[in-house]
Amino acid sequence: MRTRRTTRTIVTVVATMLLVGSMAACGNSDTGGGGGDDDGKIVLGFSQVGAESGWRTANTSSIKEAATEAGIELKFDDAQQKQENQIKAIRNFIQQKVDVIAFSPVVESGWDTVLKEAKDAGIPVILTDRAVDSADKSLYKTFLGSDFVKEGRLSGEWLVEQTKSATGPVNIVELQGTTGSAPANDRKKGFADAIAANPNLKIVASQSGDFTRAGGKQVMEQFLKANPDIDVLFAHNDDMGLGALEAINAAGKVPGKDIIIITVDAVKDGMQALADGKFNFIAECSPLLGPQLMDLAKKVHAGEEVPPRIETEETTFTQAQAKEALPNRKY
Secondary structure, X not given: OXXXXXXXXXXXXXXXXXXXXXXXXXXXXXXXXXXOOOOOOOEEEEEEOOOOOHHHHHHHHHHHHHHHHXXXXXXXXXXXXXXXXXXXXXXXXXXXXXXXXXXXXXXXXXXXXXXXXXXXXXXXXXXXXXXXXXXXXXXXXXXXXXXXXXXXHHHXXXXXXXXXXXXXXXXXXXXEOOXXXXXXXXXXXXXXXXXXXXOOEEEEEXXXXXXXXXXXXXXXXXXXXXXXXXXXXXXXXXXXXXXXXXXXXXXXXXXXXXXXXXXXXXOHHHHHHHHOOOOOEEEEOOOOOHHHHHHHHHHHHOOOOOOXXXXXXXXXXXXXXXXXXXXXXXX
């Protein structure tokens, strides 16, 4: 009898433990963005545009390193510059019930549906580096990144100052970033608004190089064939400008002298070209957003209010300034 009672007691205890465990598991599955509940870590799902440039590589490294330092579990996805890949990744993050979603949008349009899915799931979204054109600002908590219009405007204002004594036309070609992306749209606008101050400044050709060196070289070759009298190149990032250098050299022209070159980003390779006199001016766009992103992830996960837009602190560089800054450049 003692043996039977002992057996019954053990069965009862085990059954009770299983019931309690089952209830606890059900409770966790209903917590919405509860991806980090098991070990107390915040789980951040991040979808990156791709690896199209030195800037993007530095941006990815900053995010990964900052997540480790902040004790945040990072689920990272590379969209390879395709919006459909990015939407799929965001939906996967929703299914995994991460705590926070962040992404750098490939293009500005077409995000409302998937952002609403994240909102309905109770998962806050942070936009990094690039914005979206959604009219419903409640679909994301904040945007962290640069003022791309300002970058374009500063580039144009520098050119206006440099060409103020010009009496004839100054022919400009423009290497745009990825078509439909926020930096391409905004840098183009800022630059065009600024150079309007000097009627001699004319954009004679403008085409996308997709933010890549290969694209910059290919499009610049086309520009040089169609427009033999190019005075200025405005490239939306350093990588396209670096690609364009090859085409300019091959055409027998001297970059930085025969053709004034203005770019955006200020990554090491671009800064070296500026210091060497091959570029003439760079408007900075810092990729080191990781620490700020992790701080924001913690705040939105805790339900704290954050500003709708947070800008990164940036500057501009001339050739002399690049020589001074280059030895301590982090990216």
